[in-house]
Amino acid sequence: MELPEFDEVIAFIEDGDDFLLTSHVNSDGDAIGACLALTRMLDGLDKKATIVLQDVPGEPYEFLEGFSSIMAAESVPVEATACVAVLDCPSLDRIGRIQDCLDEQTRILNIDHHAGNVHFGAVNLVSENVCSTSELLYHLAVAMGVPIDPALAEQLYTGILFDTGGFRYSLTKPTSMEAAAALVRLGARLDFVADRIYNNSSLASLKLIGRAIDSLELTAGGRVACLHLTRGDMRSGDPETAVNYGLKIRGVEVSMLLKEEAPEHYRVSLRSRERIDVRAVAARFGGGGHTRASGCNIDGTAESVRAALLEEVGRQLAAAA
Amino acid sequence: MELPEFDEVIAFIEDGDDFLLTSHVNSDGDAIGACLALTRMLDGLDKKATIVLQDVPGEPYEFLEGFSSIMAAESVPVEATACVAVLDCPSLDRIGRIQDCLDEQTRILNIDHHAGNVHFGAVNLVSENVCSTSELLYHLAVAMGVPIDPALAEQLYTGILFDTGGFRYSLTKPTSMEAAAALVRLGARLDFVADRIYNNSSLASLKLIGRAIDSLELTAGGRVACLHLTRGDMRSGDPETAVNYGLKIRGVEVSMLLKEEAPEHYRVSLRSRERIDVRAVAARFGGGGHTRASGCNIDGTAESVRAALLEEVGRQLAAAA
Structure with a gap:
């Protein structure tokens, strides 16, 4: 998949050195997978990224590479940040208290798959034709030629699995399954991820x-x-x-x-x-x-x-x- | 996927006009999907096929095209049949009472994905490198150039979904997901099938x-x-x-x-x-x-x-x- 917006996203990323990444309150598997995946993609480009979420993410996602570096709202640096990527979030008020990190100088990259996204970013990569923000990031990574190692593959796979309800919801597309297949070939452990997501009750x-x-x-x-x-x-x-x-x-x-x-x-x-x-x-x-x-x-x-x-x-x- | 055995299978099918198809006792989603799919493939080649199973298949599969034509053991024609295809079955004793339909003249086509398959057929298409017998039939259909219509796509998709536990078990391969994606492109309703399989309790x-x-x-x-x-x-x-x-x-x-x-x-x-x-x-x-x-x-x-x-x-x- 190639979207015209990919060029703008790539320019946005090239322009910045230090990014704050965030997502909606009560971040779910797609939000967490996407934040971790974009961090890893930026790391591969020698860019710095910090994930800050309003809520402490849930235990099922602890297995994901980089999980321990996620900061919850209590530890948010309150000064405003120049470059912010908002993932999996249809409108800016849904990032909750993380809005305190924005001011008029902040440039926002908005990457999302929700139907009602209000295009609040300076750059907006929004498509309803994918099952998840993680799938969108997969297509972006391929378009950018970013190497996908097993850790990145598993972060993206987790987001796809979560948002499709394990490939059961009607928003699952053939491209979701093809992306998932590619990510398994690249090292995502499909049975391990499914076990963590679906068999992790108290x-x-x-x-x-x-x-x-x-x-x-x-x-x-x-x-x-x-x-x-x-x-x-x-x-x-x-x-x-x-x-x-x-x-x-x-x-x-x-x-x-x-x-x-x-x-x-x-x-x-x-x-x-x-x-x-x-x-x-x-x-x-x-x-x-x-x-x-x-x-x-x-x-x-x-x-x-x-x-x-x-x-x-x-x-x-x-x-x- | 191309297996050397495909040629022998194609010859077996070309040689026969009237096939009896069966599978293991307590037939599951892969067994039922595969029997219905091979019937539809044979129908596309103007061959006659009758599915006979020891047990009456379960209600969740009623939505599959051809389901009502499946005969259960009570109505089995006891005379022996010349051409029998045994699907998803590691050994012949697992077909139960359907063994009564075999005699020394019977030629058996054995299509299966179980590790311990004992190659009991005159022709054996057995691979552990697929998640399900239905996936194997998908690769066979592609190799044979059999047209895959929405009904056939859904029969094959059902078998793949069932045997992978919804793409969660470790036997799920990238090829399983790629086959599933292709089948959805060909008309399998992934959300509908998942709903029938997983949300169909009393x-x-x-x-x-x-x-x-x-x-x-x-x-x-x-x-x-x-x-x-x-x-x-x-x-x-x-x-x-x-x-x-x-x-x-x-x-x-x-x-x-x-x-x-x-x-x-x-x-x-x-x-x-x-x-x-x-x-x-x-x-x-x-x-x-x-x-x-x-x-x-x-x-x-x-x-x-x-x-x-x-x-x-x-x-x-x-x-x-």
């Missing part, structure tokens, strides 16, 4: 999955799965992925997880399989997200929260029928 | 997963996970995949699931992450399988069965240390 978080499954009830003729975790359950963690288990049942179109964060206060996660817009459901309660994955907060008893959600979901089911 | 079987997780206990310093399903639990199904949840916990090297099939009679499933040979554990109790996935039957109380298994697993852990 006992407590797995037990919470079990409790969420125990609570699961089907309604609306088997089309809606409701899961529920009490305050007592939530003391051992916050199992975001538990909501996905509702969609494992055939026929279920919407899965909702009610998490009791405080008395009569619920945080709700919503997922849908194909047809139903759960962002519209979340929006009715002041929440947001994506068409197939969204969330909101609702006050009330378990029964009243559930009833209110089911009414909205029912509207969406009827609209899609 | 409520009852998901609830059993929940109960297995509830029963999970760690032992041997967090290196062994024990799960247990009682006879009461087992009345709602047989959740073979439940044992995998033990390995989702970081630090766990061996997961064991005890399923109480009758009073004081347990069927045991064993899985290991990387280093431990659970086939050796199963073998001590008269069972078998693979290094990382095996099983056996043991009589006794839950406590005695568990203790006996832990003793053997402890031996393997010590040997691997």
